[in-house]
Amino acid sequence: MGEFEIPTEQWAQVVEKSGGPVSYKKIPVQKPGPDEVLVNVKYSGVCHTDLHAMMGDWPLETKLPLVGGHEGAGVVVAKGELVTDLELGDHAGIKWLNGSCLACSFCMQADEPLCPKALLSGYTVDGTFQQYAVAKAAHVARIPKDCDLEAVAPVLCAGITVYKGLKESGVRPGQYVAIVGAGGGLGSMAIQYARAMGLNVVAIDGGEEKGKSCKDLGASAYVDYTTSVGDDFVRDVRAASGPDGLGPHAVLLLAVAEKPFQQATQYVRSRGSVVCIGLPAGAKLSAPVFDTVVRMLTIKGSYVGNRQDTQEALDFYNRGLIRVPCKTVGMSELQNVYQLMREGKIVGRYVVDTSK
Numbered sequence: 001m002g003e004f005e006i007p008t009e010q011w012a013q014v015v016e017k018s019g020g021p022v023s024y025k026k027i028p029v030q031k032p033g034p035d036e037v038l039v040n041v042k043y044s045g046v047c048h049t050d051l052h053a054m055m056g057d058w059p060l061e062t063k064l065p066l067v068g069g070h071e072g073a074g075v076v077v078a079k080g081e082l083v084t085d086l087e088l089g090d091h092a093g094i095k096w097l098n099g100s101c102l103a104c105s106f107c108m109q110a111d112e113p114l115c116p117k118a119l120l121s122g123y124t125v126d127g128t129f130q131q132y133a134v135a136k137a138a139h140v141a142r143i144p145k146d147c148d149l150e151a152v153a154p155v156l157c158a159g160i161t162v163y164k165g166l167k168e169s170g171v172r173p174g175q176y177v178a179i180v181g182a183g184g185g186l187g188s189m190a191i192q193y194a195r196a197m198g199l200n201v202v203a204i205d206g207g208e209e210k211g212k213s214c215k216d217l218g219a220s221a222y223v224d225y226t227t228s229v230g231d232d233f234v235r236d237v238r239a240a241s242g243p244d245g246l247g248p249h250a251v252l253l254l255a256v257a258e259k260p261f262q263q264a265t266q267y268v269r270s271r272g273s274v275v276c277i278g279l280p281a282g283a284k285l286s287a288p289v290f291d292t293v294v295r296m297l298t299i300k301g302s303y304v305g306n307r308q309d310t311q312e313a314l315d316f317y318n319r320g321l322i323r324v325p326c327k328t329v330g331m332s333e334l335q336n337v338y339q340l341m342r343e344g345k346i347v348g349r350y351v352v353d354t355s356k
Contacts, residue, residue, distance in 0.1 A: 004077035004088060006038070011354070012130035013334045015066040018056030021335050022068070022129075029132045034080040036099075037137045039092050043328070044128040045071030045154035046337050046350040047185065048256055049096070049279070053123050054338065057281040063124055069352075070096040070121035071156040072128025073149040076140075083137040091143035092135075093156040094121055094128050096304050099136030110306045112139075129331060131354045141310050144318060154185060154324045154349040155317050157304070162190035162252065163313040164305035165277045166197060169250035170298075173198030176241040180264070181254035181278060182219065183210025185349035188325050190252055191217045193313075196321040202240045202248055204260075206344075213325065225260075237267040250275060258283035265297055273298040324349060330356025 010029050013022040032038045050068040052058050072094040076086055086092065100107050100115035107115050121127040121135065141156055143149070171177050177194050181187045182203035194201045195218040203214035206226040214222050221240035228236045241248040247269035253261055255278045264274045265287040274297065276285065287299060305313065316322050329337065331352040340346050 004040070006077055006132065010131040011331065012067050013069075013331060015054045015064065015068060017064065018054075018062070020054040020338070022054060022338075024332050024334075027067070027130065030126075030134045032078055032080045032134050034082040035137055036080050036134050037076050037083060037086055037092065037140060038078040039072065039074040039094055039133050039135065039140065040077045041072040041074040041094070041128050041131060041133050041354050043073050043150045043153045043351050043353055044069045044331075045157065045185070045326070046334065046341070046352060047071060047157050048341060049157075050122060050129075051338050051341050052279070052281060055281075058279065060123065063126070066122070067126035067130045067133075068122040069128035069130075070094065070123075071153045071158070072121075072133055073143060073153040073156065077132070079137065086137055086140070091145050091147060091149065093141030093143050093152070094133055094135045095139065095141060095156050095160065095310065096121055097139055098125050099139050102138060110308060112306050113303045129334060129352065129354075139307065141314060143314065147318065150328060150351060150353075151324055151326070152314070152317060153351050154189070154326055155313060155322065158186045158349060159189045159193070159317065159322065159324075160305040160310050160313045161277060161302075162186050162254070163193045163316070164309050165252050165275050165302040166190070166193055166199070167309070168300065168302040169252065169273050169275045171199055171250040171273070174200070175249040176200045176202060178202040178204055178237055178241065178248040178251045178267070179219075179254065180204045180251060180260045181256065182214045182222075183207070184254065184346065186254045186277070188213065188217055188349065189322060190254065191219050192322045193316060196316055200242070202237060204237065217325070233263070234267045241269070246270070248272065252277060254278045256280050261285045265291065265299070268297065270295040270297070273300065276301045326351045328353055332356060
């Protein structure tokens, strides 16, 4: 394919100071380095991490001014001279992991998200809430050209992250997994990945609307934490996790509040695993040592997926096993999306169209 006409300026949402708000303004278009590509971002999913980046409430220093976003799906319009496996016109996805050194012990063992020199889209480098974004060619997701860029964008973080978490949990086909925060963007995809992997899902969230959404996506049971509390909540989760009533074999914690992280070991079954994925600001995790030992519980964190996890997660989507419940708005409306996120009013995922 021939050269693309690339403007010198573009529309973007820029965080000028910690705490926000974002500013919708024109900024220059960057040029890719020797090992980078420039992607004309068509759509970008909005993740709760993007809200944390704007607020600056994580113990991780952010770039300022900052263009957030890390679920960008678009078209390669320029590339550096060292890039040989991507062509102009190819579809590509920019993820949370924008780049890594590829030479440290973590990178060489396929744990590139743990690279000490990792570049993070929309956090330490400018991300995808702009019309043109730069990323390391080695790390962009390869998206088939027949794939709907609007629909696939949330897979680039939410999908990959929950798919990785399910793999880390060690849960096997036929077993039960409790997904906490199942009605949100990550949760809606976690339910589907779990079902596609042969797992039974106990969805945990609040409200009837989220309950209906979870059931529609394939959850075998829904426990509403707003009506089931205390000992009743623990009992209800265990009762929903198979005929023996011993609890789920694994728990995926996607919540944005601390309390669910403190509850999970109370209802997971013995020898079960609790996988922490959500990152509520300032939250701590604790569990009784005696209970953890004598019930042989595993408590672990799961970060974003590596390049192989990315392609596997996309393959599930390409085979029609995952559909992303999302609503698309113009990129100019991003601050409104953040407000809905703060109020806990989002069911599924929001996607921004960078052309609006």
